[in-house]
Amino acid sequence: MGEIFVVVEHRKGEVREITYQLFWKADELCQKLSHTLTAVLFGGKDEGLVNGIKERADRVIVFEDERVANFNGDLYKELLAGLIQEHRPFLTLMGHTPWGMDFAPALSIRTGYPLATDCVDILVEDGRPKAVRQIYTGKIFSRVAFKDSQGYLVTVRSGAFPIDKAGEHKGEVVKKDLPADLPEARRLFVAFEDAAAGAIDITQADLLVSIGRGVGEADKIPVMQELADRMGAVLSCSRPVVDKNWLPKYHQVGTSGKSVKPKVYLAFGISGAFQHVAGISGAGCVIAVNKDKKAPIFRVADYGVVEDLFKVADALKAKMG
Amino acid sequence: MEIIVCVKRVPLTQEVDLEINPQKTDIRKDMLAYSINEWDNYAIEEAVLLKEKHGGNVTAVTVGSEEDEEVLRRCLAMGADKAIRIDPGKLSLDSVAVSKTLAQVIKGMPHDLVLTGVQADDVNEGSVGTMVAELLGLAHASVVRAVDSEGDGATVRVELEGGVDEVSKIKTPALLCIQTGINEPRYVSIMGIRKAAKKELNVVKVEDLGLPLEDLAPWTTVEQLYLPPETEGAEFIEGDPATVAEAILRILKEKGVSK
Numbered sequence: 256m257g258e259i260f261v262v263v264e265h266r267k268g269e270v271r272e273i274t275y276q277l278f279w280k281a282d283e284l285c286q287k288l289s290h291t292l293t294a295v296l297f298g299g300k301d302e303g304l305v306n307g308i309k310e311r312a313d314r315v316i317v318f319e320d321e322r323v324a325n326f327n328g329d330l331y332k333e334l335l336a337g338l339i340q341e342h343r344p345f346l347t348l349m350g351h352t353p354w355g356m357d358f359a360p361a362l363s364i365r366t367g368y369p370l371a372t373d374c375v376d377i378l379v380e381d382g383r384p385k386a387v388r389q390i391y392t393g394k395i396f397s398r399v400a401f402k403d404s405q406g407y408l409v410t411v412r413s414g415a416f417p418i419d420k421a422g423e424h425k426g427e428v429v430k431k432d433l434p435a436d437l438p439e440a441r442r443l444f445v446a447f448e449d450a451a452a453g454a455i456d457i458t459q460a461d462l463l464v465s466i467g468r469g470v471g472e473a474d475k476i477p478v479m480q481e482l483a484d485r486m487g488a489v490l491s492c493s494r495p496v497v498d499k500n501w502l503p504k505y506h507q508v509g510t511s512g513k514s515v516k517p518k519v520y521l522a523f524g525i526s527g528a529f530q531h532v533a534g535i536s537g538a539g540c541v542i543a544v545n546k547d548k549k550a551p552i553f554r555v556a557d558y559g560v561v562e563d564l565f566k567v568a569d570a571l572k573a574k575m576g
Numbered sequence: 577m578e579i580i581v582c583v584k585r586v587p588l589t590q591e592v593d594l595e596i597n598p599q600k601t602d603i604r605k606d607m608l609a610y611s612i613n614e615w616d617n618y619a620i621e622e623a624v625l626l627k628e629k630h631g632g633n634v635t636a637v638t639v640g641s642e643e644d645e646e647v648l649r650r651c652l653a654m655g656a657d658k659a660i661r662i663d664p665g666k667l668s669l670d671s672v673a674v675s676k677t678l679a680q681v682i683k684g685m686p687h688d689l690v691l692t693g694v695q696a697d698d699v700n701e702g703s704v705g706t707m708v709a710e711l712l713g714l715a716h717a718s719v720v721r722a723v724d725s726e727g728d729g730a731t732v733r734v735e736l737e738g739g740v741d742e743v744s745k746i747k748t749p750a751l752l753c754i755q756t757g758i759n760e761p762r763y764v765s766i767m768g769i770r771k772a773a774k775k776e777l778n779v780v781k782v783e784d785l786g787l788p789l790e791d792l793a794p795w796t797t798v799e800q801l802y803l804p805p806e807t808e809g810a811e812f813i814e815g816d817p818a819t820v821a822e823a824i825l826r827i828l829k830e831k832g833v834s835k
Contacts, residue, residue, distance in 0.1 A: 266736070326742075329715065351702075353736050356694070356753075357718040360703035361710035363672070369795035372701045385799065390699045391589045393804065395596065395603060397699070400799040413737075441715030442746040445731070450721075451739025462833040468590070486828070487835035498757030510737050518831045521824070526590060540831055542824060543810060547591040558827065559810030560820050570821035575835075 256289055257345040261312065262335065263296040264350050265304055266326070267447070273350035275418035277411055278311040280377060281348055282421040288379060290345060292424060295338060297331060299324030309426030320433045325444040328357035333437055336365045343405050346377070346384060351410035359410045369401040370408040375415040384409070392528050393551040413510065414533050451512060453505025460489035463517045463538075465508060467531075468495040469524020469545060469564055476501050479523065482568045485575055491515065493531045509534040523564040527552025577632035577725065578686040579623040581656070582678055582708065583616040585640060585647040586698045596801045603801070612647040615693025619754035621761040623691050624655035626725060632688070633657045637681060639664060639674050645777065652772035653764045659777045667782060670794035671703045677792070678704070679711035680785045689730075690751040694719050705753035715746050718753040 259281045264271040278292070285292045294312035298304055302319050309315055316338065323330050335358070339347065347362075349355040351373040363370035371386035378385045378398075384407050386399040401407050457463060464483035470476065483490040490506060497507045508515050510530040516537030523544050525531060532555050535541060543556035544564045553559045560567060587608035595604040612620075623634045636651035638644050639662040648659035662677050669677065682690060690712070695702035702718075709716035721741065722733035725748070734742045735755050746752075782792070813823045828834040 266740075328717075332710075353719040353734060353742075356702050357706065357716070357734075360671075360706035361716070363703070363795075364675070364707050364710040369672075370703060371796055372703050386796075388699075389804075390801075391594055391603065392697075394589065394594050396802050396804055398799045398802075399796050402793070402795045441750070442717060442732075442744050445743040445745060447736075448733075448741045448743060449739060450733075450735075450741045462828070485835070487833075494756070500757075500760060504739065507739070511735050512739055514738070518833045519828055540827065541810075542827060549593055550591075553810045553812075554804070554807050556810040558824075559812045560824075561812065562817060562820060566817040567820055567824070570817035571824060574818070574821045574825055 256291065258293050258342055259285055259290050260339070260342070260344040260347040261292065261294050262331070262347065262349045263294055263304070263308060264352060264354055265298070268304070270304055270307055271350065271352070272418055273352055273411070273413050274308070275311070276413070276416040277348040277350065279416045279419060279421050280411065284346065284377065284379065286422060288345070292422075293342070293344065295335065297323035297334070305428055309428065310424060311420060312426055313424045314427045314429060316429045316431055318431050318433060322433065322440065326354050327440050327442070327444065328354070328361070329440040329442055330437065332358045332361045332365060334433070335362055337434065339366050339368065339406065345406055347406065347408045349408070349410045351412050355410045359408060363408050366406070366408075368404055368406045368408050370410070371399045371401065372410045373412050374409050375412050377409055389529070392526060394549065412529065451504050451507065453503055455489060455505060457489055457491045457506060457508065458513050458515055460515070461518045462486060462488040462521070463491045463508070463515060463519075464488040464521050464523065465491040465493065465525060466496055466523050467493040467525030469526075470496065470501070473499070473501045475565070478565065479568065482572060485572060488521070493525045493528075522552055522556070523568065525552055526550045527555060577626060577630045577688045579626060579632060579634045579689045579691065580682050580685065580687050581616070581620050581623045581634060581636050581651065582690070582692040582704065583620060583636055583638050583647050583651060584613045584696050585610050585638065585644040586613045586696055596803070600800045600802070601798050610643075610646070612650055613693050613696045615695060615697070615754060615756055617761045618756050618758050619691040619693050620651045620654055620656065621759045622723060622754055623689070625759060626689070626723065627655065630725060635660065635685065637662065637678060639669065639677055648777055649769050649772060650764055652775045652777070653768035654762055658775060661777065661779045662782060663779055664782045667792060668794070669792060670796055671701050672707060672795045673792040675704050675707035675711055676787060677782055677785060679708050680787055681780060682708070682712060688749050689725070690714065690749070692751070692753050694753045694755050705751060709751035712751070714749055714751045716751040716753070717744065717746055719755045720752045721755045721758050723752060
């Protein structure tokens with residue numbers, strides 16, 4: 256009987272949703288393979304978060320130390336490498352999040368365990384895991400095989416699995432001290448800052464006119480702003496528009512921007528990368544206008560229009576008089 | 577300040593119908609146009625900006641064939657001082673093997689900062705940067721959207737979810753994985769690329785790096801590519817723009833959001 260590790264991610268006193276998604280998948284695999292589920296939690300002194308996750312794992316290994324009270328990729332990697340050497344878990348699941356991306360590849364090199372990143376599913380065939388990934392902005396799926404190894408590492412895409420509880424666990428808590436020879440972290444946390452505060456709040460709008468890379472150039476922003484104004488909508492956008500400085504960050508919808516829940520989301524020239532789509536799962540109705548019939552946005556939209564977005568924008572203005 | 581930037585040439589796949597090759601291990605790339613990976617374009621710009629501020633040298637490195645030199649020439653035109661292409665020959669390298677060859681080359685060069693893009697716009701693994709850091713024993717940060725270099729360290733701003741940034745201090749030498757939007761990459765003209773042709777571009781063969789060949793065996797392999805499973809997807813509204821506009825306004829009215 257082997258073990259599956261889930262690395263707990265938390266911020267500002269709350270366990271991140273990705274962690275529960277990892278638990279869900281780990282549960283499924285543990286049942287299938289008769290493995291036990293071990294959660295690994297890094298926290299401060301008398302870490303209270305352990306209570307919230309106990310019921311999701313057979314064992315919670317918790318490192319309580321101010322040095323790991325906040326995320327620290329250097330120390331997570333060191334401590335996990337030690338723990339992996341000790342336990343030899345069959346599988347270690349981590350979030351494909353900014354934090355997971357920060358230590359998982361280093362952990363792979365460190366342990367010699369192969370890593371598949373950004374996975375949307377994990378299969379097990381002949382005792383070996385296989386990872387399912389999406390590549391080329393989700394246009395192609397890829398099944399990835401690992402080299403033979405004692406254990407395997409996987410980072411999971413946010414939203415790939417449900418958050419529900421799928422098994423009963425006794426949740427034995429095992430407290431661990433940081434080893435005396437733990438190296439000093441080379442990167443130290445300073446502060447969290449809100450980078451998306453601003454003049455408008457896209458999360459409260461009932462109707463969003465949202466623009467993406469397809470808008471093409473900065474000069475075209477006023478055209479779409481005018482359309483939004485005429486429709487009584489708020490203007491939002493996808494990441495490339497903010498990257499190019501065409502709109503400030505507080506307009507951005509998606510994983511690294513805001514999650515929105517309008518009654519109608521009107522997407523113009525947005526291809527629909529998963530980071531964007533994750534931000535509109537709460538929208539009542541999605542209407543997408545895009546020249547590319549194969550754009551992934553059409554897989555999640557309720558209505559689709561394959562057309563030049565400016566032609567549709569102009570026609571909408573004309574109809575509204 | 578000595579800065580090394582790892583870059584990659586990738587196919588442009590937005591608004592393109594992709595086909596899978598007969599072996600089902602890759603997409604058909606013969607008809608695709610190529611460009612520098614978007615994240616790497618921001619990384620090279622950041623390196624040049626840091627050099628302009630603090631002095632020093634920027635070296636661009638790629639692992640690839642002669643065709644991939646195109647992105648190195650672009651980096652040279654943007655302000656890199658020299659470029660290195662690591663030629664894998666007939667070897668097919670996974671991200672671990674690519675990281676090992678990059679680390680092997682970088683090890684022999686002075687470096688205060690190593691920059692990579694967060695990920696590449698092809699298979700989106702996002703692992704090479706942090707793997708190179710670990711192989712070189714460097715401090716690192718991923719998803720970096722601001723860098724302020726000072727003395728023997730730097731203040732970095734990492735982009736988290738939900739519009740939250742994490743500010744941290746990192747010791748140098750360090751490796752930073754650069755996020756898009758960190759700067760505004762400069763325009764590169766044909767003339768600029770021509771001028772940069774005089775700059776140094778060296779080619780190193782993988783077999784000359786002193787890495788045992790078995791060390792470059794893949795840790796992961798693509799077993800099979802396939803098209804996404806069919807979903808119901810959108811109901812398409814057909815017709816000329818006027819008809820489409822009418823239909824959209826009707827939906828807005830139904831949903832109670834028409835003005």
